[in-house]
Structures are given as C-alpha cells and as structure tokens.
Amino acid sequence: MKKVKLPDTINVSYHTLKITMLDPTVALEVGDQQGSYDARGQNIFLDSAIIEEGGARAVSLVLHETYHACWYIFNLDKAEEERAVDSFANFTTELLIRNVQLRNWINQELCD
Secondary structure: OOOOOOOOEEEOOOOEEEEEEHHHHHHHHHOOOOEEEEOOOOEEEHHHHHHOOOHHHHHHHHHHHOOOOHHHHHOOOOOHHHHHHHHHHHHHHHHHHHHHHHHHHHHHHHHH
8 A cells, every 4th residue: 555645735725834844853952842833934844753653643743733824824812712613623624625635644644
C-alpha cells in the first residue's frame, strides 16, 4: 500500500496554508515547540520527527496548528463559546472536505 504524504499546503476559506517541516532541534531547542502557525506568512511549521513518527500524535499536531489558523482567520479571540465551537466545527468540516490528501493522510495515520 502506498503511503499518503502529508500535503505541502492546506486550503481553508481563501487562505492557502503552507506546511514547512522543521528540524527537531530547531523546533524544540530554539523554539521550544512542536509546531507553530505564522498568520502573516500563512505558514504552519511542524517538527519533522513527530510527523515522520506518524500516528495520533502527528495528526493531533497538524490539527492543533490548523486550529491556530482557525482562531486567527475567524477572529475568535473575543468570541462567545457557542460561536467559537461552531466556528471550529465548520472549520474542521471545510478542512476535511476541501483537502482530500490531508483527509487521506489523517485516515492513514489513525487507522493503519
């Protein structure tokens, strides 16, 4: 079975988020993080070792960083709980509908 690669970009609304892998040393020792979202550049940075390891931890990291994008794109910092939860649900639905390769990667990492 051919392994599905995490896509290089993720489309949400009118945004194209670029995925960039970071060397684990840079991610942890310099940035003290496993990933990050750069709103200005529309970039998601991910610790390459976690993504290579795969599984639920990798999926959680990718979703975590896309949810930072959701928070920014939909301006949720002052949102009431119901609006925020609804936005995350709609964001996730759109994320999975519009990004087939991402959906297939998630399915592979969680089910194989």
